[in-house]
Amino acid sequence: MKPMTRDATLPVPWRTALLAPGLAVFLAFWLLPMVSLVRLSGGTNWLVTYRALLSDPRYLQSLLATVALSLGVTAVALVLSLIAGLMLTRHRFPGRRLLVSMLTFPLAFPGVVVGFMVIMLAGRQGLIGSITQALVGHRTVFAYSMTGLFIGYLYFSVPRVILTIMAAAEKLDPALEEAARSLGASVWQITRDVVLPALTPGLIASGAVCFATAMGAFGTAFTLATDIDVLPMTIYTEFTLNANFVTAAGLSVILGIVTWVVLAIARSLGGQATGAAA
Template sequence: MSLSHATPMLARGGRHTALSGRRAWLIIAAPAVALFLAFWLLPMVKLAGLGATAPTGETANAYWLVVSEPRYWKSLFNTVGLSLAATLATLIIALPVGRFLARHPSFPGRRVLMSLLIFPLAFPGVVVGFLVILTTGRQGVLNTLSQLLTGEPTVLAYAMPGLFIGYVYFLLPRTIGLLTAAVEGIDKQWLEAAQTLGASTWRRFVDIELPALTGALTAAGAMCFATAMGAFGTVFTLGTRIDVLPITIYDEFTNYANLPVAAALSVVLGLSTWAVLYAANSLAASR
């Protein structure tokens, strides 16, 4: 067979292979696309559309009521501020712990310590809230010690400080594991070379380790912030009077049967979380 006859056949064979590959990928992706449409896109469209309707007895739609009502703004600011504070505190605590675990892989009791640190992953938010009450509630350990030492009660549960402690407790196990793995992935040759050149431990951390951990810190911070923004079980256990957005949504949906406002607040919660995460990722990418 001449080359002139073989070339069209090879071209047709290549196109046939490409079409077969595309068809195979479409078949593989079909279940994922169906799940995405059924369980994410369609419910989100329905949720956004419900927020555009007017609640009973109102003429304006729910979005306008949400943005024009100061108490909803206060709830949003409380939620964002608390989530940012819990995220920052979690990263500050988890980074040195993860760094120690990664740099000392064979110290006695490491496996026991790791299991204890990861153990709270099994707890739902309700149990975390209960633990905060046992620690900082009216009958908690902190209040008992405070009364013995100073004669004054110290109760942190049932308010923002208790919720902050609960969030940090809930987020730490997830973050420590992620940062430990990230520190283990840093090439030790870089650190050894810097040490040979006379760099101090602090300079090696700032100039080598911290830049190498930027991606892991960003991912861990995004996970912490998103989890804290949507957390419900912990705050519900500590008290429904704490003014954060998940409880506000719960009240509008359950206690007042105000579905349009609950839907609008849910959309606001999602958009606020996305905006903060987008800004954090953009800042990390620019650096």
């Protein structure tokens, strides 16, 4: 008599029941709003609407400024996080856990709080202004400019990147570095030929997340918005102050497409880097 076997595959009704909550959330909070947003963004004529948006100097400048700011924040965050992440991973010293906690603490702050901290640092009554007033006789204020926004974005971007890099660095095989060192490779050569290729997938993934976060960040820009014209602020202005729903929806779609393209490229590059490292 053959023993009874149990099929591990769930029946179709059970699979449908388990997927139903996730599908309902997906439909209600992503698909339907996205369909409505895209439909609204077309206005009376899709081609005319998007051509007007992409040819308008103000909107185009806002888009380019947002992309440039996000790329700059991503590049600097990757460099700083790479240096700090490798140092924290490879060295054990008193207070290391406290330092890691302090570096990742900004993840708990919303964008408005980050913007307020930038104002306290480089605003009209900020610390930097007080120091420059005492040293050179005039206050240096840059909190309400793209420089201040750059610092704010960098402040909450570094923790996101450094955690990914530390996790990837923990998985590095020390034997590979020892082998390169035994063959006479210098520290720079080991970093360039062994460490960086192994960390490349993590760098690409964290960089993509950093870029996407900076592209869509609103709270910090809203707090510092004096001489700042980034796309989330432009969308907010068109939606709330001008009641121009078609323009706001169209700019939102453009922002989403640009971010999605960058994420898709990063996903492709990350897959290629993983294959090369393997």
